Amino acid sequence: MTLRVFTLRERPELRPVIFGNFGPSIWPEYMLHDPVASLYFSEPYLDQYLDYILIGVEGDAVVARGFSVPFAFNIPGREELPDGGWDEVIRWAHEDVSVHRQPTAVSALGIELLPEGRSQGNSRRMIEAMKANARVRGFADLFAPVRPNEKHLQPFTPMKDYLGQARADGLPRDAWLRTHVRLGGRIVKIAPFAMTIVGSVTQWSKWTKMAFDKSGVVAVAGALSPIYICLEQDYGVYVEPGVWVHHAL
Secondary structure, eight states: OOEEEEETTTOGGGHHHHHHSSSTTTSOGGGGGOGGGHHHHSTTGGGGGGGGEEEEEETTEEEEEEEEEEEOOSSTTOSSOOTTHHHHHHHHHHHHHHTTOOOOEEEEEEEEEOGGGOSSSHHHHHHHHHHHHHHHTTOSEEEEEEOOTTGGGSTTSOHHHHHTOBOTTSSBSSHHHHHHHHTTOEEEEEEEEEEEEEEOHHHHHHHHTOOOOSOEEEOOTTOSSOEEEETTTTEEEEEEEEEEEEEEO
């Protein structure tokens, strides 16, 4: 079946579906505890971005969702894409809305597919739909703080070295980065702290279903880099790197 893509403004009745059927089934539990996410996903903030939330439908079933956000770029203090990646571009967008600053670009925040929507080219279709949505709203640039989807298999490998693992044809070895590049995306820079998640040791044990008996760095399932556990101070910190990709529209 053909994937049809709508904005949340066009299909508001699907709001419970895109938030009820996704989340825990796609992401590790700890990924749902980034406090910056509340500046986008919480009420009333989400209503400001209804034109930038995409819903992929096959037949009558929702199989994909995509989140993006407009923000002001190439203004004083924002001449470079932020090292803070996903977190920082949400902060920028939130500030822009608060001070009524005109956005000049769009940033993707994520594209997610349910299992029944995968392996059919729908991830590519969702990227193209996000680009088209930004273009029709008058923007010339779509940026994406990409989360490489195979990096979790090499959590102790620095992102710079991971990006150096190109295939013989020159394309990234990572499948998600490769999809972006094939669709015209250009890798711009690494976002070394694209997302930061902090919790107590007890919280991390609950989130990961792991017991931590000593301080130090630990690899956990799904994480792109190891988390740091400090038993003495009772905290765990996960700093996730990302990769900024630019799609010129």
